[in-house]
Amino acid sequence: MAEIIPHWLTKQADLAPDKTALELADGTVYTFHELKEKSQSFARKLKRLGVQKESKIGILSANHPDMVIAIHAVSYVGAVAVLLNTRLTSPELDFQIKDAGVELVIGQDEYNKVNADFYTFSDAWKVAESSAELQTEINLDASFTIIYTSGTTGFPKGVIHTYGNHWWSATGSMLNLGLANNDKWLAVLPLFHVSGLSILLRSVICGISVHLHETYEKQAVHHAIMNRDVTIASVVTVMLKDLVGCLGNSRYPETFRCMLLGGGPAPKSLLEQAKERNMPVFQSYGLTETASQIVTLSPADALQKLGSSGKPLFPAQLKIDKTDGAIGEILVKGPMVTKGYYNNREATEKVIADGWLATGDLGYTDEEGFLYVADRRKDLIISGGENIYPTEIEGVLAAMEAIDEVGVTGKKDDKWGQIPVAFVVVNDTSITTEAIMEFAAQRLAGYKLPKEIYFVEKLPRNASNKLMRNKLLQQKKV
Amino acid sequence: MAEIIPHWLTKQADLAPDKTALELADGTVYTFHELKEKSQSFARKLKRLGVQKESKIGILSANHPDMVIAIHAVSYVGAVAVLLNTRLTSPELDFQIKDAGVELVIGQDEYNKVNADFYTFSDAWKVAESSAELQTEINLDASFTIIYTSGTTGFPKGVIHTYGNHWWSATGSMLNLGLANNDKWLAVLPLFHVSGLSILLRSVICGISVHLHETYEKQAVHHAIMNRDVTIASVVTVMLKDLVGCLGNSRYPETFRCMLLGGGPAPKSLLEQAKERNMPVFQSYGLTETASQIVTLSPADALQKLGSSGKPLFPAQLKIDKTDGAIGEILVKGPMVTKGYYNNREATEKVIADGWLATGDLGYTDEEGFLYVADRRKDLIISGGENIYPTEIEGVLAAMEAIDEVGVTGKKDDKWGQIPVAFVVVNDTSITTEAIMEFAAQRLAGYKLPKEIYFVEKLPRNASNKLMRNKLLQQKKV
Numbered sequence: 001m002a003e004i005i006p007h008w009l010t011k012q013a014d015l016a017p018d019k020t021a022l023e024l025a026d027g028t029v030y031t032f033h034e035l036k037e038k039s040q041s042f043a044r045k046l047k048r049l050g051v052q053k054e055s056k057i058g059i060l061s062a063n064h065p066d067m068v069i070a071i072h073a074v075s076y077v078g079a080v081a082v083l084l085n086t087r088l089t090s091p092e093l094d095f096q097i098k099d100a101g102v103e104l105v106i107g108q109d110e111y112n113k114v115n116a117d118f119y120t121f122s123d124a125w126k127v128a129e130s131s132a133e134l135q136t137e138i139n140l141d142a143s144f145t146i147i148y149t150s151g152t153t154g155f156p157k158g159v160i161h162t163y164g165n166h167w168w169s170a171t172g173s174m175l176n177l178g179l180a181n182n183d184k185w186l187a188v189l190p191l192f193h194v195s196g197l198s199i200l201l202r203s204v205i206c207g208i209s210v211h212l213h214e215t216y217e218k219q220a221v222h223h224a225i226m227n228r229d230v231t232i233a234s235v236v237t238v239m240l241k242d243l244v245g246c247l248g249n250s251r252y253p254e255t256f257r258c259m260l261l262g263g264g265p266a267p268k269s270l271l272e273q274a275k276e277r278n279m280p281v282f283q284s285y286g287l288t289e290t291a292s293q294i295v296t297l298s299p300a301d302a303l304q305k306l307g308s309s310g311k312p313l314f315p316a317q318l319k320i321d322k323t324d325g326a327i328g329e330i331l332v333k334g335p336m337v338t339k340g341y342y343n344n345r346e347a348t349e350k351v352i353a354d355g356w357l358a359t360g361d362l363g364y365t366d367e368e369g370f371l372y373v374a375d376r377r378k379d380l381i382i383s384g385g386e387n388i389y390p391t392e393i394e395g396v397l398a399a400m401e402a403i404d405e406v407g408v409t410g411k412k413d414d415k416w417g418q419i420p421v422a423f424v425v426v427n428d429t430s431i432t433t434e435a436i437m438e439f440a441a442q443r444l445a446g447y448k449l450p451k452e453i454y455f456v457e458k459l460p461r462n463a464s465n466k467l468m469r470n471k472l473l474q475q476k477k478v
Numbered sequence: 479m480a481e482i483i484p485h486w487l488t489k490q491a492d493l494a495p496d497k498t499a500l501e502l503a504d505g506t507v508y509t510f511h512e513l514k515e516k517s518q519s520f521a522r523k524l525k526r527l528g529v530q531k532e533s534k535i536g537i538l539s540a541n542h543p544d545m546v547i548a549i550h551a552v553s554y555v556g557a558v559a560v561l562l563n564t565r566l567t568s569p570e571l572d573f574q575i576k577d578a579g580v581e582l583v584i585g586q587d588e589y590n591k592v593n594a595d596f597y598t599f600s601d602a603w604k605v606a607e608s609s610a611e612l613q614t615e616i617n618l619d620a621s622f623t624i625i626y627t628s629g630t631t632g633f634p635k636g637v638i639h640t641y642g643n644h645w646w647s648a649t650g651s652m653l654n655l656g657l658a659n660n661d662k663w664l665a666v667l668p669l670f671h672v673s674g675l676s677i678l679l680r681s682v683i684c685g686i687s688v689h690l691h692e693t694y695e696k697q698a699v700h701h702a703i704m705n706r707d708v709t710i711a712s713v714v715t716v717m718l719k720d721l722v723g724c725l726g727n728s729r730y731p732e733t734f735r736c737m738l739l740g741g742g743p744a745p746k747s748l749l750e751q752a753k754e755r756n757m758p759v760f761q762s763y764g765l766t767e768t769a770s771q772i773v774t775l776s777p778a779d780a781l782q783k784l785g786s787s788g789k790p791l792f793p794a795q796l797k798i799d800k801t802d803g804a805i806g807e808i809l810v811k812g813p814m815v816t817k818g819y820y821n822n823r824e825a826t827e828k829v830i831a832d833g834w835l836a837t838g839d840l841g842y843t844d845e846e847g848f849l850y851v852a853d854r855r856k857d858l859i860i861s862g863g864e865n866i867y868p869t870e871i872e873g874v875l876a877a878m879e880a881i882d883e884v885g886v887t888g889k890k891d892d893k894w895g896q897i898p899v900a901f902v903v904v905n906d907t908s909i910t911t912e913a914i915m916e917f918a919a920q921r922l923a924g925y926k927l928p929k930e931i932y933f934v935e936k937l938p939r940n941a942s943n944k945l946m947r948n949k950l951l952q953q954k955k956v
Contacts, residue, residue, distance in 0.1 A: 003642075003813045004833065005793035014847055015654075015776065015789055164481075171649050175684060176493075178657045181777060205792070206653060298493065299659060311493055314683070315483035335481040355482065369492055 002141040003164070009036050009072050009204045010136065020209040022068055023184070023228075025220060030065065032204070038069050043076035044129035049104060049119065053078035056100050056146070058116065060084040060093070060107030063191050063214045066121035068200055070106055071191070075144060075163075076134040082146045082158070083192040086111055087386075087445040092156075096148045100158050100342055140164030146342050147194055149288040150389040158342035159288045161194070168335040169198055169291040170205040172313035176296050177232065177258055177282075179206055186233035188213040188221055189385070195234055195262055198292035208232075222246035225256055232256075236263030236385030237270065237417050240281065244273050251278055258282055262293060264382035264417060265373060271306050285309035285373055289357055290316075291336045295371050308370040309363075318371060319356070320364055327374045330359045379469050381410030381418050386447045388420050390469055393450060396443045400436065402428040407459045408450060409472040422450035423472050425458060480619040481642070486682045487514050487550050488614065498687040500546055501662070501706075503698060508543065510682070516547050521554035522607035527582060527597065531556035534578050534624070536594065538562040538571070538585030541669050541692045544599035546678055548584055549669070553622060553641075554612040560624045560636070561670040564589055565864075565923040570634075574626045578636050578820055618642030624820050625672055627766040628867040636820035637766045639672070646813040647676055647769040648683040650791035654774050655710065655736055655760075657684055664711035666691040666699055667863070673712055673740055676770035686710075700724035703734055710734075714741030714863030715748065715895055718759065722751050729756055736760055740771060742860035742895060743851060749784050763787035763851055767835055768794075769814045773849050786848040787841075796849060797834070798842055805852045808837045857947050859888035859896045864925045866898050868947055871928060874921045878914065880906040885937045886928060887950040900928035901950050903936060 017033035051057055057079050061067040074081040082100045084093055094115045102116055109120045144163045148156040187210050189196040203210045211230050213220060222243055224230050240261055259281045274281045282302050284293040297310035312318040315334055322328030333356045340348030351358045360377035381388040390408035397406040405425040410418035433453045440449050460471035495511035529535060535557050539545040552559040560578045562571055568591050575594050587598045622641045626634040665688050667674040681688045689708050691698060700721055702708050718739055740762045752759045760780050762771035775788035790796040793812055800806030811834045818826030829836045838855035859866040868886035875884040883903040888896035911931045918927050938949035
């Protein structure tokens with residue numbers, strides 16, 4: 001039965017009106033009461049702009065209080081927020097906007113670069129409030145957000161999150177990490193990714209204060225953990241590496257109890273450096289499809305099980321499609337797992353069956369049930385926490401007339417973990433690296449651009465002529 | 479959509495196999511792994527005894543590890559546990575057993591007093607295990623427990639709790655009180671009441687250790703809080719009064735963070751005495767129908783709002799059927815609220831409409847939304863945390879030939895809060911108090927027996943000849 005609950009921000013504002021909901025690096029504070037009032041006001045402005053229940057509203061912004069307000073405002077209208085990655089190019093954004101049927105995009109001034117009705121936050125605030133009624137309750141089965149994720153093949157797919165997905169993710173996190181009245185969660189990961197968004201929703205569901213950083217500056221994050229009573233921070237590997245450096249021989253305050261590490265594998269040497277410094281690092285594993293972390297090391301196991309992503313959060317389930325501890329595909333199930341992709345039944349049925357989501361990632365569990373992720377999705381490149389699919393880059397480069405064949409793979413990188421590099425077979429020897437880069441830059445977000453381009457005679461292919469991306473880097477050495 | 483989750487005890491045993499699930503006053507410990515193993519073993523024995531999915535299984539026991547195991551075993555079979563109050567007389571038990579269609583009662587040896595198939599725990603343990611499969615998952619919409627509650631009129635009604643009711647109650651409690659890895663909850667309230675049962679379910683859902691007392695001995699409870707690392711205890715007013723006395727000028731350990739007070743109104747003077755001693759008392763309000771507390775003071779408000787029951791737990795809702803802060807009936811709504819009474823649509827429809835449960839209790843909310851309970855259900859007598867309905871006692875006494883009319887009401891009592899007293903109009907002046915008491919004792923649990931009996935000429939009635947119970951005590955003075 002679909003559970004109906006009071007609107008979660010209204011409820012939290014009733015329970016703890018004067019508690020800090022949102023705190024900025026400059027010291028600005030919004031209480032839960034203020035956040036509710038502003039979100040409801042913004043919702044009434046959205047209504048005046050014609051936004052209705054189930055309308056798809058694009059949000060295109062860096063981490064900014066107005067983005068937080070806009071996200072909650074969308075829920076007060078009963079609309080659906082399509083969270084757009086600010087690093088995407090116009091063609092990439094246009095695809096998502098069209099695919100999701102976005103009626104209106106709101107965001108920061110500088111991102112007014114989409115082929116859609118666009119309102120800057122500041123213009124939207126100037127709109128008069130509608131007197132129409134807002135949502136007072138939430139149906140956990142209703143859709144709330146759509147976030148696009150690239151797949152191993154074809155175009156990006158819009159992952160639908162219901163309110164229930166976010167609810168169960170938030171309570172699952174709390175059942176693992178516990179909940180203290182003084183909890184303050186540092187949000188520096190982009191709110192347009194589910195890893196950042198989920199911090200906002202845990203905040204209103206669990207009554208946790210959020211310490212928001214607009215952009216990632218390692219010294220600023222280090223300072224916040226040292227001096228701003230942060231108790232939990234979500235980071236990706238590249239940040240952890242920076243923070244180990246910033247910490248040096250110092251130690252974090254005792255009240256800082258969890259550094260939740262997501263976004264791809266972390267080198268064991270880095271985890272050991274963090275352990276030597278008593279950094280409370282908890283590895284986790286999750287996908288956009290799982291509404292953030294779904295497997296996380298618990299405080300009790302963090303030190304003993306270095307390198308493991310932990311156990312599936314309550315009440316998630318996990319299985320590996322191989323037995324006896326062998327490496328196989330990771331499957332997950334639970335009420336935090338998406339019911340599917342927007343308007344894409346084919347893609348949905350490809351990965352979800354009987355409630356089990358086939359992640360495409362490879363891993364194994366030890367005899368105590370701890371997950372070790374061996375390899376992320378086939379050919380997936382994770383660069384600074386951003387997922388990059390070779391097929392998407394290959395598809396763009398193959399459209400250049402001078403290019404006959406192209407293969408993309410990830411290359412190890414000290415700073416970013418991995419960087420994408422491209423191998424091309426050309427039919428016009430006058431074509432330059434610069435020309436290829438310029439072509440790509442018009443079509444791909446900066447983080448997806450190949451950082452190196454190799455001109456080769458032919459690509460490694462197997463007997464059925466299938467590209468073997470795992471052999472590309474050997475090709476280079478020849 | 480009905481959420482499917484892994485069996486919660488299996489899940490907790492996977493997450494924290496070596497953590498203490500259950501600890502007895504004598505030091506015996508069951509880990510979550512052991513509790514799971516024993517519960518699954520007991521479930522296989524129940525299956526051998528013919529218990530099937532959706533069978534109704536009576537459980538008749540004081541707080542004992544076997545009772546905890548039996549409750550979880552019932553869930554592994556997918557049956558429904560009918561929790562029977564050990565203090566009831568045989569006729570009272572027989573009514574509930576028949577009404578709920580109980581097929582088999584299991585319990586401690588001394589309670590083998592029911593008209594039904596009865597297995598003592600020790601006999602049940604001797605049964606061989608069936609090899610049939612057990613439940614690995616839980617459907618939150620499925621029924622798990624039935625607990626009888628007397629109503630203002632007629633016979634007791636069986637309140638059905640789904641797994642979801644218990645789940646939402648447990649997470650709602652945690653969202654209010656927080657959750658720490660060292661949490662240990664003292665369970666001295668009877669497990670056959672929802673206030674005790676809910677401790678067990680919070681334990682497996684949230685990974686909280688339970689410190690179980692078989693019977694209430696004030697010095698033992700005091701000792702446990704002082705010396706056994708208990709962090710939370712559920713008590714009723716009569717216990718709080720005892721514990722204030724036991725504490726004297728001492729102070730509880732700092733780690734003891736919550737004394738959850740339920741079961742009827744507490745005198746303000748007692749709350750003040752507790753406050754003077756820094757006892758972390760959180761008043762709460764709940765019914766069997768709400769799967770335990772549904773309104774609770776938060777740690778942040780406990781001192782400022784003495785006398786209030788707090789605010790509705792996340793995600794419950796509350797309203798009063800009067801406006802402007804006037805006293806009116808308390809209505810509550812939320813996923814922890816029962817969907818209804820077993821096999822009794824009429825009673826269900828009388829109190830539940832549009833998801834709102836009319837509690838029958840009276841109260842008001844202050845301008846900040848804090849609930850103050852003014853009066854429990856019409857004529858309800860609360861004696862030492864047990865609910866007693868005058869109509870039930872009146873119905874029993876009226877069946878005596880010598881009694882023409884009878885009225886029962888609660889009288890203030892220093893120890894128990896209230897005690898039931900009866901006013902009778904007799905047609906045979908030779909009838910004695912002793913004879914009436916003996917008649918009642920065969921039919922009513924001890925706590926329901928009128929502690930005083932007054933022989934009167936007539937009962938106070940209004941113009942429509944309706945008994946005015948609130949005038950009975952004045953009658954006595956005449």
